[in-house]
Every structure is written in C-alpha cells, then in structure tokens.
Amino acid sequence: MNIGNYQLxxxxxxxxxxxxxxxxxxxxPDARKAIISYIDGYSICDWxxxxxxxxxxxxxxxFLIDVSDFLGMDYxxxxxxxxxxxxGVMHAISKGGSILCDANxxxxxxxxxxxxxxxxxxVPNNGEPEYKVNPLDYAEKIEDIKKETGSYPDLVLLTHVDGEYGNLVDPKQVGKICKDYSVPFLLNTAYSSGRMEIKGKKLGADFIACSGHKSWASGGGNIGILAISEEWEEKIFKGGTNWKSKPIEILGCSSRGSSLMAMMASFPYVKERVKRWDEEVKKARYLVEELTKIDINPLGESPKNHDLIKIDTPVYDKIARGHKKKGYFLYYELKDRGIIGMKPGRTKRFKISTYGLSWDQVKYVAESFLEIGGD
Amino acid sequence: MNIGNYQLxxxxxxxxxxxxxxxxxxxxPDARKAIISYIDGYSICDWxxxxxxxxxxxxxxxFLIDVSDFLGMDYxxxxxxxxxxxxGVMHAISKGGSILCDANxxxxxxxxxxxxxxxxxxVPNNGEPEYKVNPLDYAEKIEDIKKETGSYPDLVLLTHVDGEYGNLVDPKQVGKICKDYSVPFLLNTAYSSGRMEIKGKKLGADFIACSGHKSWASGGGNIGILAISEEWEEKIFKGGTNWKSKPIEILGCSSRGSSLMAMMASFPYVKERVKRWDEEVKKARYLVEELTKIDINPLGESPKNHDLIKIDTPVYDKIARGHKKKGYFLYYELKDRGIIGMKPGRTKRFKISTYGLSWDQVKYVAESFLEIGGD
Structure with missing residues (x-):
C-alpha cells in the first residue's frame, strides 16, 4: 500500500x-502506544x-536519574x-589534538x-577471521601518539561491541589504561547498553554513548543517551552563557517529541531484558554452530559474545553464480520463508542478528539457511 | 490513561x-500513517x-530535490x-569570529x-509594543563589528519570523546587505517555511534552516531541513575524509527513522497549504481585532503578518487576583471550553496561534476569550 508516493x-x-x-x-507495544500518543511535534513540551x-x-x-543509575554513571x-x-563529548573535550579509537x-x-x-x-584488530581488538594495545598506541605529536590524545574511544563483527571488547582494561595516562574515556555502547548490563564507572568510563533506536527498543525517532561521571558535568553538560538551563552540547533541548517518550515507555522492559542477555548469546552461538554444518565461515571472535553475526558464505555465493536471480536468490528464498533483514543481493558475506527471537524462531532460521544451502 | 509511568x-x-x-x-493523516508504518529504528535504512x-x-x-526546489535553493x-x-552551517562557516543576528x-x-x-x-528591535527589527540596521551593525573586531562577521542570521512576537522581517533587504559586504546569510525559517512560500535564493539567502516539527506537519520525531545555494555545497555538505558519501555536518546520516518519512508524507499537503497563507494571516488578524474589544493589548507588529500572536492581558490578570484558582483559572476556563495549548498559570502575557484552525474555530476561540474576560 502507498501513502502518497511512499510505500507502507x-x-x-x-x-x-x-x-x-x-x-x-x-x-x-508500550513504545508504540507512546509514539502514537505523542506523535505531534513538541508534544513533550506541554508542561x-x-x-x-x-x-x-x-x-x-x-527518567534521566533512573537511566544514569542503570548505566552506573552520575548524570x-x-x-x-x-x-x-x-x-557532544568530542566537541566539548577537543583541544584540536587527537583521539585514539579501535579499528572496528x-x-x-x-x-x-x-x-x-x-x-x-x-588500535588495530588482528585481521581475518576474528578481527579482534586487544584492549591492552591502547597503552602502546597512547605512547606512540605522545611520541609522534608531543601530546597524549585528548580522548580515547572504545567501541564496546562493534557493528561489523559483533566483537565484545573488555572496557575495564581500556579504562585502567586511560586512568594511568589521565586521558578521558568514552565508551560507545550502541550495540551493548540496552541489550546487556553496563555499569560505566566500574568499567572506568568517563562517558557512555547509547543508541535508543539500535539497542533500547525506542522506535524510529532519533534518540540516544549521553551519560557521564560527576567530574565532567561542568564541562560536558555546560549551559549557554545567556541560557544557563540549556546544555550547549544538545543545543538546549534534543528530542522534542515522541522519540524520548518511546525510550521512556520501553525502559521498564529494557531493564528486565538485560538480565536475559546470556540467553541471547546462546541463541547466536547456536545459530553459528548450525550454519557451520555447511560451507559457511563465521567471522569475528569465536565463540561469540553478542547476537550480531557476520558470516562468510561460499555456499550461497556458489549457488548465486548459477541462479537466474543471481545474488538476489538468497533474499527471495528467505523472504518466501518469512525471513527478512539482509541486504538484498548479498551472498558472499553478510550480517544477521538473532536478538529478541524466540528459540523456535532461531531454530527455524537455522533450518531455513541450511535448507537453502542444500543441506 | 497511563503507559507504565507515563500518561497518554x-x-x-x-x-x-x-x-x-x-x-x-x-x-x-498521511504523516501519522507513515510514522506508524516506519515506527521502528533505522526503518528507512532497509534499502x-x-x-x-x-x-x-x-x-x-x-524528496530532497523537490524540497530544495520548493525552497528556491539548490541542495x-x-x-x-x-x-x-x-x-551545521555555523560550525562549517565559523573561523572563530562573530555572527550578527536579530534581537528576536x-x-x-x-x-x-x-x-x-x-x-x-x-541587531536590536524597537522595543515595546512592536519589538520590530529593521532589516536595514544590519548594515550599520556589520560596520560596527568591523570597527570593533577588525573583521566582518563570519555569518549573518535573520529569524524570518520570530517565535516570541510572530514578527515577519523582510529577508530581501538583509540579503542585499550581506551581498554588499560578502558575508554569508543564514535565514532561520522555523516559523515560516512550510507555512508560507519561500524562495531562498531570490531573497538572497545562502542557507535556509527549516523546522519539520514546527512548520512542516512532520510529527514528533526530530526533523528539519538545511537547504543551501550551489556555491556552498563543498563547504557545508562536505563528506568525511574516509567516508566521502557521509556529510560531516549531519554526522553522516541524520534522521534514521520515521521522522523523515513523516515529513515526506506531509510534503504534498505542505506544498498546497502554503498557497493559503493569506487566509491564515486573516484569521490571526481577526482574532487580534476581536480580543482588543476588551482590556487586551497585542504585542509585536501591527497589523500581524503571522499566526503567532502575543498579547498583554490585564483583563485576565485582574480576574486572576480575585480568583480561587489564581493564575490557573484561565487555563481551566479554556479547557472547559475545549481549548488548550497555553502555558498553565499565565494570565499577564502569553502566546497563541491560530494556524490551521477553521474560521468557525477561530470565531469560537475569540468568543471564548471575550466571554472569560467578562465581555
């Protein structure tokens, strides 16, 4: 069905x-209700x-107090x-120097x-097939930057779980190194907080960045969270010179509508679901184990510690070459089975996620992939 | 009704x-359908x-081509x-100098x-009661800045229609002055584009900033538009060094969900409604004329050229002083009559808007205000 020119x-x-x-x-369901109820612009500004x-x-x-508690931060x-x-963090911190990040x-x-x-x-990863980042390498790289530029980096960033391989890196070790060098530490939790439990200060993080629409069941209006430790409040959450109550780094007010309401409505569920994270990891590991029965090679760390799975799939690539739909055959085969979400046309390497699926669904997905692969 | 802890x-x-x-x-209605259909995060990233x-x-x-045409810009x-x-414009343009804005x-x-x-x-306004900004004053102020700092401002900003008095300022004159001094010109159309027709380049604007949730019927997920003239494309829409397709000033991709779909779904209506702008102004003028039958003084320019109306209301303030609900009486009196949207507790000065109301509704609003004022 179409709305105007746009397909539903x-x-x-x-x-x-x-x-x-x-x-x-x-x-x-509660996030959907909240979005529909607060659907108009500036709807959260009534009061x-x-x-x-x-x-x-x-x-x-x-809610913001609850969220900073949940993340083990102060604000x-x-x-x-x-x-x-x-x-926001980078802009407030930057002295025009450098930032040390992970390669992923x-x-x-x-x-x-x-x-x-x-x-x-x-900080490099160890390449094919695992692409792992060693948190201990941060120390050496900080030294290298000091040697090259004369200064330590203004900021260190670690991608807690990356979006390419779903590798989980231990932030605690990076946090310790940052403390040793007195460099502030930003932990990007786009794929972790909201899925798994995170206590930021215990990990040594000064700043935690979160993605509402990636990991907090928060719907499609853009929404995220920036949580910080107390000592950074004045620098990162500073208000305008003439507008004291308006934090500069969110231009005063960020989410001016339903997206924040959606995050608030989902928050009770998010707090519960992080407790079931081990089960989510089990599902991902199960699927990987099943898929490797045919000519499919998992990429990223093994065993997996996250639901994001990247696989190298010679089995489908081979079929695609002889198929009238070419690379698109896999997309249509899966869609016929009620499975969706992969980039159409991809058969060599692609990413999938088992997050939030039931065990029955995970098993069905595994069977479908194997069946299409000719098992 | 409540969702979790939050009231619908x-x-x-x-x-x-x-x-x-x-x-x-x-x-x-189409924006609502689009939002519900694209309610999940990253929903517009399927393809x-x-x-x-x-x-x-x-x-x-x-859509972006259509929008830049609609705004009389290039991109x-x-x-x-x-x-x-x-x-985004200020950040890309800033050399750490100054910006000249209007007082409103x-x-x-x-x-x-x-x-x-x-x-x-x-650039100051002319104070109570009109608070008008004279666009010609921009020239003098630019000279003052040059004298004081040794440089012309990095950027000039004009608020096309301000959010306090609903005053409309002619951008053409500011555009001409900016051209004379070779200073780039940013026109803030938060309260104008999407309501009235704007052809940015004809007005001399280099950049147009638009508010989806304020004036484009776009719903509560944050959304706006930045439109520019061709000569600024390289500077303002520049991609990342290693990510050429990702514009730095929107951090690669801005709206990652339903908010942009809502704007797209409403766009055919917005294109039509700007043609009826004169009628919207008539409604605002009618309401102001009615209200001044009692002890109410309009603020801002007279006659009005916009639906945003600010009024000074001794009539309600006097009633509030003797009322058991004090300043809140007006809020409840209006709510009882099915009218909402003013800050509860305000009786001295407040802002209202007639935008999008039918003539019957405008008349009913006028009657209600007069009745409550004891006419």
Whole structure:
C-alpha cells in the first residue's frame, strides 16, 4: 500500500527480521502506544519548565536519574542518537589534538572526530577471521601518539561491541589504561547498553554513548543517551552563557517529541531484558554452530559474545553464480520463508542478528539457511 | 490513561490547540500513517545505498530535490531539526569570529553560535509594543563589528519570523546587505517555511534552516531541513575524509527513522497549504481585532503578518487576583471550553496561534476569550 508516493513498510509485523541495525531497537507495544500518543511535534513540551531535561510532566527528569543509575554513571542527557552523544563529548573535550579509537569503530565515530577537529588514531584488530581488538594495545598506541605529536590524545574511544563483527571488547582494561595516562574515556555502547548490563564507572568510563533506536527498543525517532561521571558535568553538560538551563552540547533541548517518550515507555522492559542477555548469546552461538554444518565461515571472535553475526558464505555465493536471480536468490528464498533483514543481493558475506527471537524462531532460521544451502 | 509511568497524551484529538510550538507541526493523516508504518529504528535504512540522502527506497533523494526546489535553493539535506541545521552551517562557516543576528532570535540560534565558537552580535528591535527589527540596521551593525573586531562577521542570521512576537522581517533587504559586504546569510525559517512560500535564493539567502516539527506537519520525531545555494555545497555538505558519501555536518546520516518519512508524507499537503497563507494571516488578524474589544493589548507588529500572536492581558490578570484558582483559572476556563495549548498559570502575557484552525474555530476561540474576560 502507498501513502502518497511512499510505500507502507511491513517488517516486524509479518517477518522474522534479522537486520542487526534493527533487532535491538524493535519497539515494545508500550513504545508504540507512546509514539502514537505523542506523535505531534513538541508534544513533550506541554508542561515545559524551561528545558527538556528538567521537565517533570512527563517525568523526563526522573527518567534521566533512573537511566544514569542503570548505566552506573552520575548524570545523563537525552541526545538525538548515539553519534550525537559521541560528537557532544568530542566537541566539548577537543583541544584540536587527537583521539585514539579501535579499528572496528563505527564510521560515525570517525566522522564525529573529524567534525570535532580531532586527528584519529586507531588500535588495530588482528585481521581475518576474528578481527579482534586487544584492549591492552591502547597503552602502546597512547605512547606512540605522545611520541609522534608531543601530546597524549585528548580522548580515547572504545567501541564496546562493534557493528561489523559483533566483537565484545573488555572496557575495564581500556579504562585502567586511560586512568594511568589521565586521558578521558568514552565508551560507545550502541550495540551493548540496552541489550546487556553496563555499569560505566566500574568499567572506568568517563562517558557512555547509547543508541535508543539500535539497542533500547525506542522506535524510529532519533534518540540516544549521553551519560557521564560527576567530574565532567561542568564541562560536558555546560549551559549557554545567556541560557544557563540549556546544555550547549544538545543545543538546549534534543528530542522534542515522541522519540524520548518511546525510550521512556520501553525502559521498564529494557531493564528486565538485560538480565536475559546470556540467553541471547546462546541463541547466536547456536545459530553459528548450525550454519557451520555447511560451507559457511563465521567471522569475528569465536565463540561469540553478542547476537550480531557476520558470516562468510561460499555456499550461497556458489549457488548465486548459477541462479537466474543471481545474488538476489538468497533474499527471495528467505523472504518466501518469512525471513527478512539482509541486504538484498548479498551472498558472499553478510550480517544477521538473532536478538529478541524466540528459540523456535532461531531454530527455524537455522533450518531455513541450511535448507537453502542444500543441506 | 497511563503507559507504565507515563500518561497518554490527548491534544489535537480532542481540543482546539493554540500552542504556537505545535500548530504548524500538527501531523497530517498521511504523516501519522507513515510514522506508524516506519515506527521502528533505522526503518528507512532497509534499502540503504550508503547514506541517507542518496537513498531511493523510500525516495529520500528525490524528496530532497523537490524540497530544495520548493525552497528556491539548490541542495537540501535532512537534519535532526532546525537548530541542528543552523549549527551545521555555523560550525562549517565559523573561523572563530562573530555572527550578527536579530534581537528576536530563538535561544537555539544563540546556543548554536556559542557552540560553534562565534561571538554573537545583535541587531536590536524597537522595543515595546512592536519589538520590530529593521532589516536595514544590519548594515550599520556589520560596520560596527568591523570597527570593533577588525573583521566582518563570519555569518549573518535573520529569524524570518520570530517565535516570541510572530514578527515577519523582510529577508530581501538583509540579503542585499550581506551581498554588499560578502558575508554569508543564514535565514532561520522555523516559523515560516512550510507555512508560507519561500524562495531562498531570490531573497538572497545562502542557507535556509527549516523546522519539520514546527512548520512542516512532520510529527514528533526530530526533523528539519538545511537547504543551501550551489556555491556552498563543498563547504557545508562536505563528506568525511574516509567516508566521502557521509556529510560531516549531519554526522553522516541524520534522521534514521520515521521522522523523515513523516515529513515526506506531509510534503504534498505542505506544498498546497502554503498557497493559503493569506487566509491564515486573516484569521490571526481577526482574532487580534476581536480580543482588543476588551482590556487586551497585542504585542509585536501591527497589523500581524503571522499566526503567532502575543498579547498583554490585564483583563485576565485582574480576574486572576480575585480568583480561587489564581493564575490557573484561565487555563481551566479554556479547557472547559475545549481549548488548550497555553502555558498553565499565565494570565499577564502569553502566546497563541491560530494556524490551521477553521474560521468557525477561530470565531469560537475569540468568543471564548471575550466571554472569560467578562465581555
């Protein structure tokens, strides 16, 4: 069906969706109700007290206290998304020096750093097939930067779980190194917080960036969280010179509508679901184990510690070469089986996610992949 | 009714809403359908081509061409909102110098300028009761800045229609002055584009910032537009060094969900409604004329050229002093009559908007205000 020129979308409603960008953001029924109820612009400003983060009807102020507790941090602000949280920190911190990141970082980290005038250095991964980042390598790289530029980096960033391989890196070790060198530490949790439990200060993080629409079941209006430790409040959450209540790094008020309400409505579910994280990892490991029965090679760390699965799939590539639909055959074969969420046309390497699927669905997905592979 | 801890919202559905923040953003039925259909996170990324603005399913790329035509500009990108569009320009342009704005500018313009490292200078208004900004004063102020700092400002900003008095300032004269001094010109159209027709380049604007949720019937997920003239494409829409397709000033991809779809779904209606702008102004003028039958004084320019009405209301203030509900009486009196959208507790001075109301509704609002005032 079309609205004007635009086709209506049908994914979660009718399919098993494996798109890693989308599985952790899948809305809860309460988030959907909240979005529909607060659907108009500036809907959360009905009872404005002068700024978004101090609003109490709806209780955004209370929610932000709960969220910073949940993340094991001291203060939190809503942002337009995870990248906007990262940029906010980088912009406030930047002295025009450098930032040390992991090689698996999301492109938006690199773009944010460039926008904030920071030169990007990278801790490498160990390449095919695992692409693992060793957190201990941060120390050596910090020393290298000091040697090259005369200064320590302005900031260190670690991608807690990367969006390419779903590798989980231990932030504690990076946190310790950052403390040793007195360099502030930003943990990008786009694929972790909201899925698994995170206690940021215990990990040594000064700043935590979160993605509402990637991992907090928060719907499609952009929303993220920036949580910080107390000592950084004045620098990162500073208000305008003439607008004290308006934090500069979120341009005063970030989410001006339903997206924040969606995150608030889903939050009770998110707090519960992180307790079931081990089960989510089991599902991913099960699927990988099943898939390797045919000519499919998992990429990223083994065993997996996350639901994002990247696989190298010679089995489908071989079929595609002889198929009249070419690379698109896999997309259609899966769609016929009610499975969706992979990039159409891809048969050599692709990413999927089992997050939030039932065991029955995971088993069905495994069977479907094997069946299409000719097992 | 509550969702978890949060009360469901009921405004447009059951009331005549006069909140100036909300009347121009009121969703169309098609926008509501689009939001519900694309309710999940990253829902517009199903057919990603590498960046938001080049996506063709849904046809974001085509929409952006239509929008820049509609605004009389050359290129457009979606932003997280109007303030984010303004900040994007300021950040890209800033040499750490100054920006010349009008005294009626929105706080977010000032916060954005501060974040971009620009010192803010202001063209004053003429004070009570009209608060008018004379566009010709920009020339003198530019000279003053040159004298004081040794340089012309990095950027000039004009608030086309301000959010405090609803005053409309002629951008053409500011555009001419900017051209004379070779200073780039940013026109903030948060309260104008989407309501009235704007042809930016004809007005001499280099950049146009638009608010989806304030004036484009685009719903509550943050959304705005930044439209520019051709000569600025390289500077303002520049991609990342290692991510050429990802514009730095929107951190690669801005709206990652339903908010952009809502704007796209409403766009055919917006294109039509700007043709009926004269009628909207007539409604505002009618209401002001009616209200001044009792002890109410309009603020801002007279006659009005916009639906945003600010009034000084001794009549209600006098009643409030003797009323058991004090300042809140007016809010409840109006709510009892099915009218909502003013700040509860305000009786001395407040803002309302007639945008999008039928003539019957405007007349009913006028009668209600007069009745409550004891006419």
């Amino acid at each position: 979308r049908d994914r979660e409603e009718s399919f098993i969706n494996l798109n890693p960008l989308q599985t952790g953001g899948r809305t809860t 404005c007290k002068g700024a978004l983060h101090i609003t109490t009807e709806p209780d955004i102020a209370g 939190a602000l809503p942002t337009n998304g995870c990248r906007e949280a990262k940029y 970082m999301h492109y938006s980290s690199e773009i944010s750093a460039e926008r904030a005038g920071l030169k990007v250095y990278k | 919202r009921d405004r447009e559905e059951s009331f005549i809403n006069l909140n100036p923040l909300q009347t121009g953003g009121r969703t169309t 990603c081509k590498g960046a938001l603005h080049i996506t063709t399913e849904p046809d974001i790329a085509g 457009a990108l979606p932003t997280n909102g109007c303030r984010e569009a303004k900040y 500018m929105h706080y977010s313009s000032e916060i954005s300028a501060e974040r971009a490292g620009l010192k803010v200078y202001k």
